[in-house]
Amino acid sequence: MAFDIRIAGTDVHFACAAGQNILDAALQAGIEMPYSCRKGVCGNCAGPVTSGEVQSPSSEAKPTGQHLYCQCLPQSDVEIAPEAWHRIDPKARKTYIAKVFRNTLAADDVSLLQLRLPAGQRAKFNAGQYLQVALPDGSRRSYSMANAPHENDTLHLHIRHVPGGQFTQIVPQLKAGDTLQVELPYGNFELKEESIGPMLCVVGGTGFAPVKSLLDDMVKKGVKRPVTLVWGGRSRKGIYLPAAVERWKKLMPDFRFIPALQDADDARDLIGFNGRPDDAVRQNFPVLKGHEVYCCGSPAMVTAVRKVCVEERGLDPHHFFSDVFVPGPAAA
Known part of the structure; x- marks a missing residue:
């Protein structure tokens, strides 16, 4: 029955x-709505049900009067x-057998995995999107591409x-x-280029990975906007790719x-902020009206940052874009 x-x-x-669920049915029909984790955690796919009956579990990510379409039966x-929707080509998502080109340890708990696609093949994706890695048991894991879309014969993953x-x-x-089976693209954590x-x-x-893709893409396209990056970690080892930051300092005047x-x-040594990312935002941004915020990390961190931006600093909630990293198997 349908x-x-x-x-x-x-x-x-x-x-x-x-x-x-409604989100999966929409994607299957070639209709994309905002989404990220597909696990009922990030809240990106929340929206009203204006008529009809649904089964919708409770969730802290669900705004009052709305439902998470990824959990809504x-x-x-x-x-x-x-909030938004557009048509997509369901066949645009492709599966590739990619080869490991380079595997380096950027920090004690972070690997930088660079994959190469078969000769002559190019992956089409937008900055900020993610892929799924298929494991031998049939389960999948999701990772954002850290490279910009113009580097489309390779896929760079930052794996904690x-x-x-x-x-x-x-x-x-x-x-x-070594080879891995990957499928992409997924997600719509993308730069709003009209802004x-x-x-x-x-x-x-x-x-950091999807934001690196966004900022590298901005540099490539010559987009000139004031950008502030707040990168949270336990110690300076958590800032595992300082070369990228130094490059943006040289190429992006604001x-x-x-x-x-x-x-x-x-x-203190890095002339930074001692504390959590949400507190860094609270201290450095008394007002966020007119800004756009792109936030990526754990569910708790994203929730805390959203609270500061929207409830305390006046950010338009429609201008808060998030990609929540949830460990474990990905939604098929």
Whole structure:
């Protein structure tokens, strides 16, 4: 049995099978709405259900009066009102057998994995999107591309070693010539290119990866906007790719970097902020009206930063864009 899902105010509708969530049904039908984790954690896919009955679990990420479409199972025909949507080609997502070209350790718990696509093949993706790695048992893991889209014969991944993680136990053993099956692109954590206002990028750990893709893409396209990067970590070792930051300082005249470190000595040595990223935002930005915020990291960090930006500093909530890093198997 399938239910009919209609987008309010349009003649667009699509089928959703019993037991299938609304977001997956939309993507299957070539309709993309905002989303990131697909696990009910980030809140990016939240939106109203204007008519019909749905089964929707409770979640701290769910705003009052809205539902997480990635967790929303229709119980009847339904009308929804997503914040945004556009048509995509479901066949645009491709699977590649990529070879490991380089595997280096950037920090004690972070690997930089560079993959090369087969000769003559190029991956099409937007800065900020992610891929899925298929594991031998059929499960998947999601990682953002850290390289800009013009470097489309390679895929750069920043992988934090999660204790007990199935894939992160494999990563240190990967060597040049080993192969991985990857599928991309996923997600819509992308630069809003029509905007010209100041950007605040707040990242924790390897949440740096998609923002690196965004900023490298801006440099390539000659986009000139004031940009502040707040990068959180326990110590200076967490700032595992300082060369990228130094490059942006040279190529982006309105670029500012604030390392937010738990280690007081390291924070002082790097002329940064001693504390959490959300507190760094609180101290350095009395007002965020007119800004766009791009935030990547753990669910707790993203939630804390959103609270500061929207509730305390006047940011338009529609200008807060997040990519939440949730460990474990990816949604198929």
